[in-house]
């Protein structure tokens with residue numbers, strides 16, 4: 001059998017564990033996995049001493065192009081992702097302008113992403129009270145799933161769903177065979193608490209944190225789970241910030257609800273105290289939580305209850321991240337580059353999370369949940385997407401290492417153990433030691449659905 005590339009001497013990370021093996025790659029796919037492959041390929045990559053993780057599939061990023069490329073665009077955003085070991089990502093329907101709410105806006109984003117993305121990409125379609133009747137055409141266009149906000153999204157052009165829209169949207173999602181993702185914070189709760197705080201002159205980071213307590217997440221999660229249960233519809237809960245919210249979803253899953261659970265690296269790494277110390281770079285919604293809440297989230301992760309870890313990379317230009325009024329700042333954390341680093345350092349090295357579990361949460365589970373059989377694992381027949389990781393290597397993240405548009409990553413100065421040294425997409429290096437190759441070119445990923453459309 002001919003190979004275009006042999007990756008020699010590495011340790012493969014799979015859902016089953018770790019395996020010392022060579023990879024044979026041909027036509028951008030893994031065609032052989034063996035203890036030792038014979039020579040004869042035109043290219044050989046020496047991976048001895050390194051781990052091969054399946055390329056991260058970041059199911060949650062906001063690259064904001066077209067329309068807000070000055071916030072972040074496909075070029076800079078995908079470099080940050082590639083530097084962190086990602087080979088694919090799903091772009092959220094906002095904060096691009098216009099947001100992706102129908103086939104025409106899908107096509108506008110697809111075209112610019114196809115021209116500029118370094119990595120393979122899927123596109124989320126939005127669900128708002130404005131476009132319920134457009135979900136069929138979005139499915140036809142090839143969205144990976146639908147995304148709804150249960151509280152204000154930060155942008156008036158992407159309004160929150162009312163209960164009827166959410167219920168009907170879940171019904172459509174079931175019919176179309178695509179998961180519906182919810183940003184689960186209660187609008188009634190967060191809106192009123194924000195009004196009360198601001199009318200009393202509140203403006204500090206602590207005031208903001210107090211306006212979005214955990215109960216506002218629990219109420220929305222409970223309601224979304226109720227509807228999904230009633231309808232037997234596929235629900236994906238993005239960026240759960242608390243162990244309590246995960247527990248509600250786990251309980252529902254045990255009752256047969258078709259729900260998957262995402263959390264983000266920032267909820268695992270930072271706490272409310274860090275928001276007060278670091279400020280705007282750590283403003284997000286739901287907000288960062290007290291240590292005890294984070295401890296519960298880690299407990300859930302260690303029990304295998306977190307399906308997916310996504311970055312929720314959501315940058316904004318410095319003027320939107322600068323104000324004396326914490327409520328007025330853009331909410332969103334720029335962490336696309338650091339997902340694997342947080343999981344390796346805080347998860348594996350500090351808490352003993354298995355490498356296999358990390359690969360499942362960052363690659364296999366998102367590929368499975370969103371129906372991409374070619375992605376997510378190091379297996380014969382799958383795309384040759386992988387990150388090379390020097391697991392023991394310690395490094396301190398410097399501003400100069402950052403690839404995102406505004407270098408706002410809140411992990412700057414953090415010392416991590418476990419470094420990504422290169423990232424391969426379909427058998428070709430898109431990133432090596434801080435150098436990027438855009439000639440490979442990212443492709444649109446659309447779900448492989450069996451007879452649903």
Ligand SMILES: NC(=O)N[C@H]1NC(=O)NC1=O
Pocket residue numbers: 062094095153154155183283284285286312314331332333
């Ligand atoms: N619109 C947007 O990017 N919102 C994201 N930012 C954030 O902090 N939480 C979100 O859902």
Ligand SMILES: [Zn+2]
Pocket residue numbers: 060062092312314
């Ligand atoms: Zn988001």
